[in-house]
Amino acid sequence: MSGLELLIVAGIKVIAAFAFLVLTVLVLVWVERRVVAFMQNRYGPNRAGPGGILQTLADGLKLFFKESMTPRKAQFLLYIAAPVLAVVTALLVFLVIPIGAPVTIGDTTYTLQVTDLNVGVLYILAISSLGVYAVALAGWSSGSKYPLLGSVRSAAQMISYEAALGLALVPVIMFSRTTSLAGIVEAQSGTFGGFLPAWNIVLLPSFVIFLIAGFAETNRAPFDLVEAEQEIVGGYHTEYSGMRFAFFFLAEYINLFNMAALTATFFLGGWNGPVFGPTWLQYLLPVVWFLIKSWAVVFLFIWARGTLPRIRYDQLMAFGWKRLIPVSLVWIMLAMVAIGVRRFGLPWA
Amino acid sequence: MSWFADMLGPWRGFAVTFRQMFRPKVTTQYPEEKRVKPQRFHGRHVLNRYPDGMEKCIGCELCAGVCPARCIYVRGADNPPDAPVSPGERFGFVYEINMLRCIFCGMCVEACPTEAITMTHLFEMSVTGRDDAIYTKDELLVEPDGTPRHPQPAGPLIDLGELEQGNGWLRATAPSGRAAFEGIVAWTPSATFGAEPPERGQAGTRPDDGSEGT
Numbered sequence: 031m032s033g034l035e036l037l038i039v040a041g042i043k044v045i046a047a048f049a050f051l052v053l054t055v056l057v058l059v060w061v062e063r064r065v066v067a068f069m070q071n072r073y074g075p076n077r078a079g080p081g082g083i084l085q086t087l088a089d090g091l092k093l094f095f096k097e098s099m100t101p102r103k104a105q106f107l108l109y110i111a112a113p114v115l116a117v118v119t120a121l122l123v124f125l126v127i128p129i130g131a132p133v134t135i136g137d138t139t140y141t142l143q144v145t146d147l148n149v150g151v152l153y154i155l156a157i158s159s160l161g162v163y164a165v166a167l168a169g170w171s172s173g174s175k176y177p178l179l180g181s182v183r184s185a186a187q188m189i190s191y192e193a194a195l196g197l198a199l200v201p202v203i204m205f206s207r208t209t210s211l212a213g214i215v216e217a218q219s220g221t222f223g224g225f226l227p228a229w230n231i232v233l234l235p236s237f238v239i240f241l242i243a244g245f246a247e248t249n250r251a252p253f254d255l256v257e258a259e260q261e262i263v264g265g266y267h268t269e270y271s272g273m274r275f276a277f278f279f280l281a282e283y284i285n286l287f288n289m290a291a292l293t294a295t296f297f298l299g300g301w302n303g304p305v306f307g308p309t310w311l312q313y314l315l316p317v318v319w320f321l322i323k324s325w326a327v328v329f330l331f332i333w334a335r336g337t338l339p340r341i342r343y344d345q346l347m348a349f350g351w352k353r354l355i356p357v358s359l360v361w362i363m364l365a366m367v368a369i370g371v372r373r374f375g376l377p378w379a
Numbered sequence: 380m381s382w383f384a385d386m387l388g389p390w391r392g393f394a395v396t397f398r399q400m401f402r403p404k405v406t407t408q409y410p411e412e413k414r415v416k417p418q419r420f421h422g423r424h425v426l427n428r429y430p431d432g433m434e435k436c437i438g439c440e441l442c443a444g445v446c447p448a449r450c451i452y453v454r455g456a457d458n459p460p461d462a463p464v465s466p467g468e469r470f471g472f473v474y475e476i477n478m479l480r481c482i483f484c485g486m487c488v489e490a491c492p493t494e495a496i497t498m499t500h501l502f503e504m505s506v507t508g509r510d511d512a513i514y515t516k517d518e519l520l521v522e523p524d525g526t527p528r529h530p531q532p533a534g535p536l537i538d539l540g541e542l543e544q545g546n547g548w549l550r551a552t553a554p555s556g557r558a559a560f561e562g563i564v565a566w567t568p569s570a571t572f573g574a575e576p577p578e579r580g581q582a583g584t585r586p587d588d589g590s591e592g593t
Contacts, residue, residue, distance in 0.1 A: 069396040071405045337396045338389065 103173030113277035116164035180265030215300030435495035436471035442487035450480035
């Protein structure tokens with residue numbers, strides 16, 4: 031591929047990824063509201079468009095035309111940079127997630143991810159750490175009490191659970207022997223005993239820890255103390271309105287979908303699944319499998335939100351540092367032992 | 380093993396929420412589905428007529444006087460001798476209710492000596508301007524045949540049939556402020572409903588001779 035061609039392909043991929051995420055968020059917000067409503071014996075938004083699916087679009091348009099107010103005590107530059115940073119970091123995470131099998135057109139093969147970094151896992155952890163800045167800056171630069179409280183909570187929560195999130199991924203990396211996301215998906219392509227898909231979900235403790243840390247990382251129930259409306263109004267984005275608020279909202283839901291997509295990629299085999307039929311179907315089916323798995327995890331997130339009450343702040347911290355992290359450390363050691371035994375046999379044998 | 384049951388507790392919640400997704404919804408789908416309103420529902424007011432088309436309002440301003448929200452404005456005028464508007468000496472020349480101020484307490488209905496003002500079941504009165512919320516006599520007064528008028532056209536939100544539930548509230552009160560009417564049918568016939576049959580617990584019909592009954 032020539033340099034120009036590379037540039038064009040990258041451009042198309044970036045735009046496609048952006049469009050995909052925005053469309054996903056449009057549907058995601060509606061799905062969340064509908065599902066939670068159904069769990070509470072309500073209908074949820076069902077007026078705009080068929081089944082209310084255009085509700086998010088209507089809300090977005092409304093926010094677009096609303097005034098963006100700035101508090102008098104706000105640090106203006108940081109105040110407007112924070113929502114942008116939130117969206118950018120959320121979008122960046124998605125770039126390395128493979129949403130389908132590589133597609134061959136002519137004699138070139140295109141990967142269905144914007145780029146396949148060989149340090150994909152580290153990249154994701156790094157970028158999602160940057161996301162904390164958006165939250166912390168938003169709360170601080172608003173020059174207001176409740177946003178500051180929200181952002182302090184959020185920073186502490188995200189930093190502590192990021193550790194568990196990263197540790198949960200270590201066994202996955204050890205078993206897949208790569209930190210590239212495409213490689214991790216590839217490593218899950220086989221089967222155990224010919225019929226069980228060789229997904230990393232067999233690393234069950236990792237899966238559970240990753241999921242719990244993911245709940246905390248995306249600031250969702252039962253770890254949504256950051257936005258606890260009953261305690262601190264809206265948390266870090268209390269002072270934001272109009273499009274700036276919409277940016278935070280967008281970032282939050284992109285992060286939710288990212289976390290679901292990452293769970294599917296790391297533990298549920300990514301785009302792996304039965305593939306059959308003509309060539310175009312063989313390219314389409316992996317994407318379908320990926321979407322089904324991601325949305326199943328999304329449903330789990332929504333389900334938890336509809337079920338679990340918010341936990342207390344000290345419980346949150348205690349759970350993160352005293353339970354999740356030690357358990358993941360022990361689990362990493364067990365996984366190491368398992369790998370060693372598989373490679374070198376039992377020490378006494 | 381109680382610790383085991385304690386551990387399962389939170390997870391049982393997941394089953395509960397999942398099960399609830401398939402239960403019937405409690406929401407009333409409002410414009411399509413409407414709840415049946417109680418008979419004494421306090422909706423918007425109408426000004427009634429007698430069966431012969433005469434207005435019941437005599438312009439006494441008692442409704443305006445009793446109104447705790449001061450939302451009724453009435454000016455009475457002498458009936459023109461050749462073409463009387465109401466059977467009495469005077470009639471309601473101007474009659475306006477500001478629906479933004481009205482608290483729908485129904486004291487005007489209670490105060491009215493001729494049952495000229497009653498409340499309907501109609502409650503969908505949204506307007507796009509404050510001026511439109513002031514209902515004038517044109518909008519309040521029923522047609523000579525008893526059909527109620529409404530500033531907005533009939534549609535999914537405006538069911539003019541509900542306007543005809545005009546005196547349900549009145550039925551159950553001691554009418555006209557006279558204790559002597561207790562226990563008998565005592566409202567005057569109206570263009571909308573004609574002569575009313577007696578309610579449960581009320582006996583006979585109102586004496587036609589204009590006396591106050593027994």
